Amino acid sequence: MQSSSNDSDTGSNTTSRHSSNDNGTALLYATEETTKFGIDLQGNPVIGSADAPLDMYYWSDYQCPFCQKFEQNTFPKLLEDYVKPGKVRIVVLDKPYIGQASETAARMAKCVWRTVRDEKPDAFKRWHSSMFDEQGKENSGWAQRSNLLEITDNVRGVDATAVESCMKQNRDAVIASIDADVKASEKNGLRGTPAFIIFDRESTKAGKVVGAQPYSLFKKAFRKISDA
Secondary structure: OOEEEOOOOOOOOOOEEEEEOOOOOEEEEEEOOEOOOOOEOOOOOEEOOOOOOEEEEEEEOOOOHHHHHHHHHOHHHHHHHHHOOOOEEEEEEEOOOOOHHHHHHHHHHHHHHHHHOOOOOHHHHHHHHHHHHOOOOOOOOOOOHHHHHHHHHOOOOOOHHHHHHHHHHOHHHHHHHHHHHHHHHHHOOOOOOOEEEEEEOOOOEEEEEEOOOOHHHHHHHHHHHHHO
């Protein structure tokens, strides 16, 4: 893990809308905040407590097999041990780079969030997980628009018709949001996926984690940034 610091404060707008899971724990919410690290959260799902001391910015490509490995092996335990207790909040960002189908999936992700964020934000996590569960080989055709919409239609709480309309009607805004995600990753020297920046919101210390690393490495990374 490489450590760095970011002392800039861009200010924030903490307007947010929370959703709760069946146990009453707030998981996903929408916000217009810009973090002190410079990540614009508008248009991106945020998982966890708005008051969590640590941010983890998470870039993925829905065609990336290493992202699938992280999602299935490490992400669930991070949610249980760090996100739900309010220690870490995760910002889901897109970095499509494997092929055109990656771009299609990223645009759909942005539109899924646009359609569920006000009333059913937790539905995004179900959709996000379904994409990785249904992942096929890179550029094999599984992530073509029609198949992604078929998968979307089977996700509880997500309206595939509304998502398809969003992809047409909000094309420019969606592309701009993805471009902002990609530029943020490049600015911080992140090339592949999955890639992460862990950021202490009070001290503004930050560090990188790259790849489908095990839970133990994230645990050490969180501790290192918190103690920096």
